[in-house]
Amino acid sequence: MSQRRAMALVGTLGLVGALVSVIPATAGGAPAGPAAAGxxxxxxxxxxxVPPTVQLPVQCATVPVPLDYQDPDGTQIELMVSRIASTKPEKRRGVLMFNPGGPGGTGLDQPAFLVSKGLPTGVTDAYDLxxxxxxxxGHSSPVSCGFTADDxxxxxxxxxxxxxxxxVRQAEIAEDVAERCAANDTEGRLRHLTTANMARDLDRIRAALGEKTASFYGASYGSALGAAYTSMFPATTDRVVLDSIVGDTHLDQAGLRRFALGMEQTLPDFAAWAAKRHESYGLGRTPRQVRRTYLTLAERLDETPAADGLTGAVFRQITFGSLYNPIxxxxxARIWxxxxNPGEAPRAKAATAPNPQDNALTVFLAVTCNDVAWPEDVDTYRRAVAQDRKRFPLFGAASANITPCAFWTHxxxxxxxxxxxxxxxxxxxxxxxxxxxxxxxxxxxxxEKFEKRxxxxxxDGSGHGVYxxxxxxxxxxxxxxxxxxxxMPAGNRTCRRG
Incomplete structure (x- = not known):
């Protein structure tokens, strides 16, 4: 999940069986050659x-890629890319490609977004973004499971x-979702949404831009995509920066369950902040008391949803998403x-209920379910939830819960x-x-996996996103x-706060 999407929330996986290894994922095939025309x-x-503070022009174009890399001359789809070109040819090194996370988040606006947030001019001089x-x-041959607002x-x-x-109830919902995704996949595109194929797309984009190599910055899921990209195409990747790390080239059950660990480690930062402001918010005079307030509120809302329909599950989700950035x-604190104090006027439901995004959710499911085999047995998830509810009481019974990947068609x-x-x-x-x-x-x-590379x-900071x-x-x-x-730093480094 990207930081921007989580911020919008205050309001991210199976299949058991033989894996057919037709295209070696680690090889990626030969790098794409230069395109005949840019x-x-x-x-x-x-x-x-494009934020008004961004004075650099932003342009877009499309690049054709194979839907199925096993049939490179077959059906083609179009990917839309954006560019903020370097205005300093004497300093230009090449291109720097971006991925903001997800999978499923739009990235066309990512260069302009980061420029507006202070991306140094040394970077904008050295690269076309x-x-x-x-x-x-979005604009790259979008897919849909047909999610609606009342799903x-x-x-x-x-x-x-x-x-x-x-x-058990969530398993029924997850199975229905998987079936609807399959039913809506009338063009047969969902099976081709994988991290490996997205990495192949990156190399096709590099070639279409006429570059021998390309640099890459990826955050959150973008770290997984970047890890796959430079693993498959080490000869054509230049400088790679991976930010806020999934832990591998894909999100699997273990990676999703680590979300609970992350919340256990990050909520204390909010709790310390809130405890210092107890006179204003009344959430607890100590971090321990603030944590107890969270658990009490969540359990109360589990038993009796608020007047506006807020449940304990949504309350936990809002809290989780709010920890992405101390801002x-x-x-x-005001939501808590x-x-x-239920005697106060409740917030409107639209302000707290999640806003489903059909395209983003569809891509998230397709990529995470297609990348790796997930357990199919519901009992596996029941055991994981019971275990993580005890190990990680803040959020463990969410991130260990069953998803549509347990019933995915492909x-x-x-x-x-x-x-x-x-x-x-x-x-x-x-x-x-x-x-x-x-x-x-x-x-x-x-x-550890990249070793000397x-x-x-x-x-020493808190939140999702570093650079x-x-x-x-x-x-x-x-x-x-x-x-x-x-x-490149000579060795691993630790940065203090500030």
Missing amino acids: PRWTACPKDVV IGMDTRGV AYWANIPPYAPDDAAV QYPSL QTYL EPAQPPVAVNDKGPRNVLILQNRHDPVTPLAGGRLLR SRLVTV VLGGNACALNLATSYLVDGT
Whole structure:
């Protein structure tokens, strides 16, 4: 899940059987050659947001890629990419491609978004910034499961299951979702939405742009895509920065369950903040009391939803999403305060209920379910939920709960991409110590898998996202120096707060 999508929430997986390895995921095939003609750059669609503070022009173009890389001359789909071109040819190094996370989040506006948030001019001088909607997303041959506003399935993280019966009920919802996705897949596109294919798309885009190599910045799920990309195409990836780490090239059941660990490690930061402001919000005078307030509120809403329909599951989801950035702490404190004092006027349901996004949810499901085999047995999830409810009481019974991947129509076409530790030392990993969705454990896992190819920068910070958005001077300087000058830290680094 991207940071921007989680911020909007205050309001992300199976199949058992033989994997047919037709195309080796680790090889990726030969790098795509240079395109005969470059993309035709024009004005972007009106829904591509360019903040008014961004003075650099943003253009868009389409790049054709095979729907099925096993049949490269067969059906083609179009991917839309965006560009903020370097205005300093004497300093230009090449292209820097972006992925903001998801999977399923639009990325056409990512370059302009980061420029508006303070992406250093050294980076904008050195690179053409390339955003994109990955296959299936937005303007890139979009897909749909047909989700509607009143669907019981409303988020890419399953709802918290307060008891065993809730897991069984969620299994029925998950099975219905999987069946509807299959029924709506009339063009047969869903099976081709995988991280491996998205990585192949990146190399096709590189070739279409006429570049021998391409650099990459990916955050959240973008870290998994970037890890797959540089593993499959080590010869054509240049400088790679991975931020807020999933832990591998895909999200699997273990990765999803780590969300609960992340919340256990990150909620104390909010609790300490709220305890210092007890006189204003009344959530507890100590962090321990604030934690108890959370559990009390969640359990009360499990038993009796609020007048506006808010349930314990949604309350937990809102709290989880609000931990993505400390800037959201005041809003979160007010939400808690409102439901802690039910005599006050309740918030309108539209302000707290999740807003389903059909396309984003569809792509999330397709990629996560297609990438790796998920347990099919409902009892596996029942045991996991019971275990994680005790291990991680804040959120464990949500992230361990069953998803539509348990009933997905398609088996993975190939094994997940294996991290390739043979290649240039070109992977810089950025990770906050406290991150609700991609905890530090994920950063350490990926660092170990890349071995000598990578360096890990651990930031003594809280939230989801380090580079530019995280506000840490040390991490900003290290990543910028690497992107601009190629200066990779000699070893793993730790950045203090500030």
